[in-house]
Amino acid sequence: MRPPITKYMRFAFTILLFFITAIAHAQSDSVIVKENLIRLENALIAKNYQDMQKLLHNNVSYGHSTGWIQTKQDVIADCKSGKLSYHKIERSNMYVAAISKDWATARYTGIIEAVGEGKDIKAALHVLQVWVKDKKGKWQLLARQATKLPEQVK
Numbered sequence: 001m002r003p004p005i006t007k008y009m010r011f012a013f014t015i016l017l018f019f020i021t022a023i024a025h026a027q028s029d030s031v032i033v034k035e036n037l038i039r040l041e042n043a044l045i046a047k048n049y050q051d052m053q054k055l056l057h058n059n060v061s062y063g064h065s066t067g068w069i070q071t072k073q074d075v076i077a078d079c080k081s082g083k084l085s086y087h088k089i090e091r092s093n094m095y096v097a098a099i100s101k102d103w104a105t106a107r108y109t110g111i112i113e114a115v116g117e118g119k120d121i122k123a124a125l126h127v128l129q130v131w132v133k134d135k136k137g138k139w140q141l142l143a144r145q146a147t148k149l150p151e152q153v154k
Helices: 007-046 049-055 072-081
Strands: 056-063 084-099 103-116 119-133 139-148
Touching: 007 049, 007 084, 007 103, 007 119, 007 139, 049 056, 049 072, 049 139, 056 072, 072 084
Parallel strands: 056 139
Antiparallel strands: 084 103, 103 119, 119 139
16 A cells, blocks of 8 residues: 655655756757857858858857957858858867856857968867847857967967
8 A cells, every 4th residue: 555645745746847857958958059059160161151040149249359249240241251261160178057948158168260351360269158049949149259268279
């Protein structure tokens, strides 16, 4: 014969299920944010403007380690014109630093190889990104800021 489940046990079980569901949801969003981060950077390299349109928020502030800030239109136009052409982005230590139901921050260190205004660029960077979830549940990049690491890559 099973012992009766008290209302307190039911309450505790309900709370436990709530936390498990919340953690599982946050973990799945964390994976999606990381996937979108990689997808966006691959789109920059491949000049995939359709993915850039989807992944960049209309009000994105895309900050470079030089202090140069781009809007969504700037990122796409500069990629199209060749003003900034990405060749390689190597990420390490990528992680979602904080996440909520409609925003997340991601960080990583990496090496970028590009051509900017006709000059070769190779730099070691630390990057912080802020992602937001739109009304349709899609994650978009709202802000990015890169800083040069102390030891420049030659």
